[in-house]
Amino acid sequence: MKLEVTNLPEVDGMSSLTLKQFQDQVSELLLRHRSLLDVLSKFQQSGAAANRSVVKSITECGCIQVNAAKQEYHPEMTLNEAKDVLGTHVTGHLCEQCIEVVSSELGRNLFYMSALSNILDVNLEQVVENESKKCTTLGLFNMS
Numbered sequence: 001m002k003l004e005v006t007n008l009p010e011v012d013g014m015s016s017l018t019l020k021q022f023q024d025q026v027s028e029l030l031l032r033h034r035s036l037l038d039v040l041s042k043f044q045q046s047g048a049a050a051n052r053s054v055v056k057s058i059t060e061c062g063c064i065q066v067n068a069a070k071q072e073y074h075p076e077m078t079l080n081e082a083k084d085v086l087g088t089h090v091t092g093h094l095c096e097q098c099i100e101v102v103s104s105e106l107g108r109n110l111f112y113m114s115a116l117s118n119i120l121d122v123n124l125e126q127v128v129e130n131e132s133k134k135c136t137t138l139g140l141f142n143m144s
């Protein structure tokens with residue numbers, strides 16, 4: 001039996017699905033992959049698959065391109081100067097098909113992140129809240 005994200009049962013009020021609800025949903029579905037080792041390796045594999053889907057958008061589809069160079073950042077820059085100078089190295093936009101594939105792989109990765117959180121009693125909503133507080137406290141340049 002292979003668990004797919006698309007097999008998730010519907011939850012009431014899908015538009016306002018919380019991370020807690022999603023985490024509970026994942027918990028009910030993960031009958032086979034209950035082992036921490038299974039989930040750890042699936043989490044890693046799904047992360048690699050997400051990266052691979054982005055790479056394929058570049059090398060096979062071609063809807064986005066990468067043109068990378070050193071980021072010329074200086075600590076004394078203002079926020080607006082930094083926004084002008086620092087780039088994503090991406091040109092173009094994911095096409096409809098690629099955005100679907102990348103989204104699906106990210107969803108699968110989120111599924112296993114939720115499963116890992118379940119096994120270790122980590123509350124994902126709390127994780128997001130803490131990370132958001134960190135973003136506010138540390139500011140733009142200290143999140144690396």
Ligand SMILES: [Zn+2]
Binds near residue numbers: 061062
């Ligand atoms: Zn594409």
